[in-house]
Amino acid sequence: MSQLTTTFSNTLPKSETPAAREIRFQNLIGKHMTDLFHYAYWLVHDKTVAEDLVQETMLRAWKAMDRLKKPEAAKGWLITILRRENTRRFERFQPQFSAIPAEALEEKRQDYDTSTEAFVLRNAIAELPEEYREPLLLQVIHGYSQKEIAAELGISVAGAGTRLFRARKKLRTLVEPVQD
Missing domain, CATH: 1.10.1740.10 (RNA polymerase sigma factor, region 2, helix turn helix motif)
Structure with a gap:
């Protein structure tokens, strides 16, 4: 003591x-x-x-x-x-469950976007190399943070940030019209 x-x-x-x-x-x-x-x-x-x-x-x-x-x-x-x-x-904490039936929620779901802009964007995303496409989709579609993306892909947090930056940059060049 x-x-x-x-x-x-x-x-x-x-x-x-x-x-x-x-x-x-x-x-x-x-x-x-x-x-x-x-x-x-x-x-x-x-x-x-x-x-x-x-x-x-x-x-x-x-x-x-x-x-x-x-x-x-x-x-x-x-x-x-x-x-x-x-x-x-x-x-x-006791979560409060909604009284809205599941069928009603499905009715409110938005349909697949068939606009020209969405088509161009989907094609541009598909053209991205997988090393850039995957972290971008994890962030935008699934809502992952940069730290979660790094853990999911087995890379550093800085590496995930770099890939996200480069993915957006490449996507911007693929989507923007060519300037003469």
């Missing part, structure tokens, strides 16, 4: 007052609040949800504060709690 842990454990009276407990809590985690919020915001990309996650994290940390053995590990402990709170958020 480290010197700090021993000192911290020995300074806690068995019957701690609520005010003393609050001061101990503030000393333990107060300096990590900004980092927690930044991490939560990075996870969810929504300020309100991030604030809620931090608040839930603080509540769980308050309840479990006496189980923290090493005060110097408080930041990692809090981040773990926050990550688990984020996971719980999805466990509680």
